[in-house]
Every structure is written in C-alpha cells, then in structure tokens.
Amino acid sequence: MSTQQFPPYDPSRQPLGQSAFDQTGYLGGPMAAQPPRTPFFKKAWFLLIIALLFIVGGATGGLLSMNSSGDDASTPAESAAPTQSAEPVETVSPTPDTEPSTEPATATPAAPSADVPSEYEDALFAAESYLAALNMSKAGLFDQLTSEYGEGLSEDAAQYAVDTIDADWNANALASAESYDSWANMSKMELYFQLTSEYGEQFTEDQGQYAIDNINANWKENALGSAESYQEMGLTSAEIYDQLISEYGGQFTADEAQYAIDNLGD
Numbered sequence: 001m002s003t004q005q006f007p008p009y010d011p012s013r014q015p016l017g018q019s020a021f022d023q024t025g026y027l028g029g030p031m032a033a034q035p036p037r038t039p040f041f042k043k044a045w046f047l048l049i050i051a052l053l054f055i056v057g058g059a060t061g062g063l064l065s066m067n068s069s070g071d072d073a074s075t076p077a078e079s080a081a082p083t084q085s086a087e088p089v090e091t092v093s094p095t096p097d098t099e100p101s102t103e104p105a106t107a108t109p110a111a112p113s114a115d116v117p118s119e120y121e122d123a124l125f126a127a128e129s130y131l132a133a134l135n136m137s138k139a140g141l142f143d144q145l146t147s148e149y150g151e152g153l154s155e156d157a158a159q160y161a162v163d164t165i166d167a168d169w170n171a172n173a174l175a176s177a178e179s180y181d182s183w184a185n186m187s188k189m190e191l192y193f194q195l196t197s198e199y200g201e202q203f204t205e206d207q208g209q210y211a212i213d214n215i216n217a218n219w220k221e222n223a224l225g226s227a228e229s230y231q232e233m234g235l236t237s238a239e240i241y242d243q244l245i246s247e248y249g250g251q252f253t254a255d256e257a258q259y260a261i262d263n264l265g266d
Contacts, residue, residue: 116160123153123161131167135175138162139202170210173203177211185225188212189251220259223252227260237261 123145130141144150145158153161177191186194194200195208203211223244230240243249244257252260 117157119154119157120160123151123157124164126151126153127158127161127165131165131172135172135179137172137176137201137203137207138167138169141165143202169203169207173201173207173211174214176201176203177215181215181217181222185222185229187222187226187250187252187256188217188219191215191217193251219252220256223250223256223260224263226250226252227257227264231264237264240264 126145127141130136130144136144142158142162145153145161146155151158173195177195180186180191180194192208192212195203195211196205227240227244230243235243241257241261244252244260245254250257
C-alpha cells in the first residue's frame with residue numbers, strides 16, 4: 001500500500017481560500033481564472049419576468065376599476081322613503097248635543113253717564129268699597145269721603161255718592177252694635193250713645209234705636225263683666241254699684257247693676 005507523499009511545509013504559503021492558493025493551483029495545479037458571477041436579480045430573464053408582472057397587474061387593476069365604476073353608475077341612488085305616521089290622527093268632531101255652559105257671562109261695566117262728572121263716579125266707587133268692608137253710617141261715610149285723611153273728595157261728590165249708593169243704614173247700625181257687644185261690656189244706653197254720637201258711629205237716632213231693639217244682648221251679663229273690671233281696679237262693691245248706674249259711667253239700670261253686685265266674686 002503506497003503512502004501519499006506531501007510536499008515539505010513551506011511557511012511562505014498562504015492558507016486555504018486565499019487568492020494565492022487558487023492561482024498557484026495548490027492541491028491540483030494551476031487553476032484558470034474564472035470571471036465574477038452576476039447576481040441573479042441583475043439577470044435579463046429576471047428583469048423580464050418582473051416587467052411582465054407589472055404589466056399584467058396594471059391591466060388587471062384597470063379592469064377592476066372599470067367594473068366598479070360601471071356598477072356604481074348602473075345603480076340608481078335610493079331615495080329616502082317618506083315616513084308615514086304609525087297611526088292616523090283622529091279628528092274629533094264636536095258633539096252636537098253638548099249642553100251650553102251655565103257660567104254667567106262677565107258683565108261689562110256700564111259706561112258712566114255723560115252728565116255725571118268723573119269725580120262723582122269716583123266717589124260712588126269709593127263709597128261702595130267702604131261699605132263692602134265696614135258697617136258705616138251715612139254721615140260717617142260722608143266724612144270718610146271728604147276727609148283729608150280719607151279720600152279728600154269734594155262735598156258735592158261725596159253727597160252724590162251717599163245719596164246714590166244702595167245701602168241699608170238700619171242693618172249697618174245693627175251690625176255695628178253687634179260688633180261692639182262682642183268685645184265691650186256696654187249697657188243699652190251706652191251702646192245707643194256710641195252708635196248715635198258725632199264722636200262715634202253717627203247713625204241717626206232711629207237707626208240707633210233700631211239696633212238696640214233688635215240686638216240679642218244680655219245686659220245683666222254685660223253689667224257683671226263691667227263690675228269685674230272695676231273690681232280689678234280696687235273699687236268696693238258700693239263704688240262699683242255707683243259706677244255702673246252713673247250717667248257718666250256704665251249707665252246700666254238699677255236691676256242690672258244689682259245683679260252684677262250679687263254675682264260678683266270675692
């Protein structure tokens with residue numbers, strides 16, 4: 001068996017893979033120099049394939065675009081359908097047998113008479129307002145209309161108002177008497193003077209008498225209530241009795257005063 005002989009080691013030789021090894025033909029003798037290879041992506045056949053792909057792709061995209069445009073042009077735009085009410089509105093006809101309203105019609109105030117001055121009409125309106133709230137006498141209403149602290153109207157206008165107004169002076173006197181009797185322990189005579197006095201309500205004597213005769217008052221109980229007030233002031237029974245019957249005091253009758261003394265507590 002023959003043994004392969006290797007040439008002696010020469011340190012000046014280049015390692016494998018170097019150009020010196022390739023050119024000297026070490027391990028095989030000299031090798032012919034080979035031309036450098038052209039990369040495949042620079043080859044003519046590769047470039048031709050790429051160009052064909054671009055051409056085919058562009059043509060395909062154009063056809064798709066034309067088909068899409070044709071579809072859009074052939075499809076008409078859909079118009080929104082008008083919205084209809086789910087349920088028709090029912091018109092309610094007026095009922096023929098509906099009863100007419102029983103509400104009274106608002107009365108239109110009558111125009112003032114052409115021959116009555118406006119001040120007179122104002123005075124009448126003011127007089128009606130006072131009597132709607134207060135139980136006044138004719139004279140008391142006249143004073144209120146003409147007073148500078150009241151309406152300040154002329155005496156002629158006030159006289160027209162008290163003469164024209166529809167008032168029941170007797171009823172006003174009775175109502176005024178009942179108002180006094182509800183809070184003041186007055187005798188019959190004292191209440192009469194309060195109703196007819198020029199410093200009081202200024203009713204006429206007949207109107208004052210009508211009130212006294214028709215009021216439902218307990219004069220004896222009024223005397224007792226007045227006596228109790230005098231007792232709180234420290235008066236004796238005799239002094240209380242004299243005060244009750246005095247014309248400058250309670251003006252009760254003797255029987256009414258005695259009833260008060262008999263029922264006066266300690």
